[in-house]
Amino acid sequence: MAIFYILLVFMIIAAIIAVETKNLLGSVICVGAIGFGGSLMFLFLRAPDIAITQIVVEVLGLIILIRATISRDLTFISGDREFFGTVVSIVIILVIFVAGIRVFDALPAFGEPVFARLTGTASETYVRRGLQDTGATNLVTSVYLDYRAYDTLGEATVLFTAIIGAMVILRDKSRKLLEEPDA
Amino acid sequence: MKGMTVIVKTVSSWVKVLIFLFGIYIILFGHLSPGGGFAGGVILASSYVLLMLAFGREFVEKNLPLPIASRLDCLGAFLFALIAILGLVVGGSFFVNFLYQKYLPGEPFNLVSGGTIPLSNLAIGLKVGASLFLVIFALSMFRYDSESLANKRLSDRTGESKE
Numbered sequence: 001m002a003i004f005y006i007l008l009v010f011m012i013i014a015a016i017i018a019v020e021t022k023n024l025l026g027s028v029i030c031v032g033a034i035g036f037g038g039s040l041m042f043l044f045l046r047a048p049d050i051a052i053t054q055i056v057v058e059v060l061g062l063i064i065l066i067r068a069t070i071s072r073d074l075t076f077i078s079g080d081r082e083f084f085g086t087v088v089s090i091v092i093i094l095v096i097f098v099a100g101i102r103v104f105d106a107l108p109a110f111g112e113p114v115f116a117r118l119t120g121t122a123s124e125t126y127v128r129r130g131l132q133d134t135g136a137t138n139l140v141t142s143v144y145l146d147y148r149a150y151d152t153l154g155e156a157t158v159l160f161t162a163i164i165g166a167m168v169i170l171r172d173k174s175r176k177l178l179e180e181p182d183a
Numbered sequence: 184m185k186g187m188t189v190i191v192k193t194v195s196s197w198v199k200v201l202i203f204l205f206g207i208y209i210i211l212f213g214h215l216s217p218g219g220g221f222a223g224g225v226i227l228a229s230s231y232v233l234l235m236l237a238f239g240r241e242f243v244e245k246n247l248p249l250p251i252a253s254r255l256d257c258l259g260a261f262l263f264a265l266i267a268i269l270g271l272v273v274g275g276s277f278f279v280n281f282l283y284q285k286y287l288p289g290e291p292f293n294l295v296s297g298g299t300i301p302l303s304n305l306a307i308g309l310k311v312g313a314s315l316f317l318v319i320f321a322l323s324m325f326r327y328d329s330e331s332l333a334n335k336r337l338s339d340r341t342g343e344s345k346e
């Protein structure tokens with residue numbers, strides 16, 4: 001259990017550095033450290049599917065962010081904070097903190113699934129009947145491609161629409177328009 | 184944008200094959216072991232990212248042209264929707280696992296098991312791989328464009344100041 005707290009402290013420190021540092025590349029690397037800490041945590045929580053996805057997406061995102069960051073001239077952020085913005089953010093953080101303490105009291109211990117304490121829940125049914133209902137030994141796959149396949153269809157549609165939008169905006173014609181706004 | 188040194192190029196041209204193979208393994212065995220269509224697709228796309236970093240954008244464009252990538256993307260989405268609609272036609276309801284329930288039960292822990300689940304994994308892997316490749320390609324294209332635009336504006340500005 002101690003490993004979770006070590007990882008949590010590591011991720012919180014990385015998050016604070018990522019927000020506070022003035023160096024853009026260092027900030028990107030700290031965001032990557034948060035992601036890798038999260039994937040390690042998923043691995044220790046016995047969720048290897050999510051750990052694999054998290055680590056792969058994290059590597060890809062980190063590469064893209066670094067490529068986008070180090071080619072820019074502006075790798076250092078300068079400027080002071082506004083007084084009003086600081087006050088507002090401190091008030092919002094305090095409100096969330098007070099509300100969060102109430103919520104965390106109601107949660108079960110870290111690493112213990114909520115549904116394990118109840119009987120007759122959907123997750124219990126999946127674990128008990130997943131193999132004979134779908135024939136897949138990886139229950140995560142049997143949930144997201146059989147029981148909850150609508151969700152996967154929606155997810156695939158989101159990705160598809162995003163790609164179509166990006167390719168339409170960045171296609172040759174609009175790129176020419178961007179280069180010659182007067183023409 | 185002509186790529187990196189010969190060492191990086193040689194190593195990455197070998198490693199790229201292994202990464203691609205690992206992505207195919209993750210997709211094909213998604214219903215037996217951890218993994219699945221999404222993670223495998225991202226691994227497939229990352230092998231092309233490696234090529235793009237080592238050899239430059241033009242090489243990748245020759246290796247996997249954009250029209251083919253977008254067609255693979257559409258093909259993956261179409262296959263997934265086709266599996267869903269086949270469930271409606273054959274099994275009676277949308278997304279029903281008709282292969283497992285009627286035609287091909289298969290033994291657990293075998294590659295051919297789970298009915299439509301491996302096929303859906305394949306479709307999703309194709310879709311995610313192709314679309315993430317397109318995302319990265321679009322991002323690098325946009326970066327190139329914004330750089331050339333900035334250079335053009337800079338030269339315009341300096342030209343004006345000289346005049």
